[in-house]
Amino acid sequence: MSLLTIILCILLPPLAVFLNHGLGKEFLISLLLTFVGWLPGVIYAFYVNS
Template identity: 85%
Template sequence: MSLLTIILSILLPPLAVFLKHGLKTEFLISVILTIIGWLPGVIYAFYVNSK
């Protein structure tokens, strides 16, 4: 993961997932988790982007 991806995963998790995967299921899950709570969105963004 690049430094930009790490920073975006912390600040704007859905944007980080979108830049790597586009408008797929991963992005929708990231948006939902970020709406529920910021921390679940960050954890999911790190998980998806590290695969």
């Protein structure tokens, strides 16, 4: 995982997932979790991108 991906996972989790996986179910889940709460979105983004 690159430094840019780590920074994006922390600041903008859906963008980090989108850049690695495109528009798919991973992106939609990340977007939903980020809207529910920032921390679940960050955790999921790290999980998916690792």
